[in-house]
Amino acid sequence: xxxxxxxxxxxxxxxxxxxxxxxxxxxxxxxxxxxxxxxxxxxxxxxxxxxxxxxxxxxxxxxxxxxxxxxxxxxxxxxxxxxxxxxxxxxxxxxxxxxxxxxxxxxxxxxxxxxx
Numbered sequence: 001x002x003x004x005x006x007x008x009x010x011x012x013x014x015x016x017x018x019x020x021x022x023x024x025x026x027x028x029x030x031x032x033x034x035x036x037x038x039x040x041x042x043x044x045x046x047x048x049x050x051x052x053x054x055x056x057x058x059x060x061x062x063x064x065x066x067x068x069x070x071x072x073x074x075x076x077x078x079x080x081x082x083x084x085x086x087x088x089x090x091x092x093x094x095x096x097x098x099x100x101x102x103x104x105x106x107x108x109x110x111x112x113x114x115x116x
Contacts, residue, residue: 011052015060069112078115
């Protein structure tokens with residue numbers, strides 16, 4: 001018997017306070033054009049290779065800010081990624097810990113970059 005739920009993640013949501021500022025920041029960090037449409041006044045879909053990320057200003061509150069990374073961004077070179085984030089003046093919350101490090105987005109969401 002088939003199951004109605006697929007074992008696949010469609011998108012990951014990140015709560016943000018200002019959808020335009022978040023769009024510009026994430027697109028800059030990820031090297032994406034910031035030319036997509038903001039949907040319904042509060043959603044922006046970052047086109048990723050794999051699971052998309054949805055920035056959502058409607059769900060943002062102090063309670064919804066990620067205190068621990070809910071996922072990680074991939075890198076092929078952890079040292080280069082760390083230096084890149086430093087050069088972008090991103091708030092780094094850890095040093096390189098083996099094959100990963102953590103940082104915060106402008107809203108204080110804790111996120112991770114990992115060389116896997």
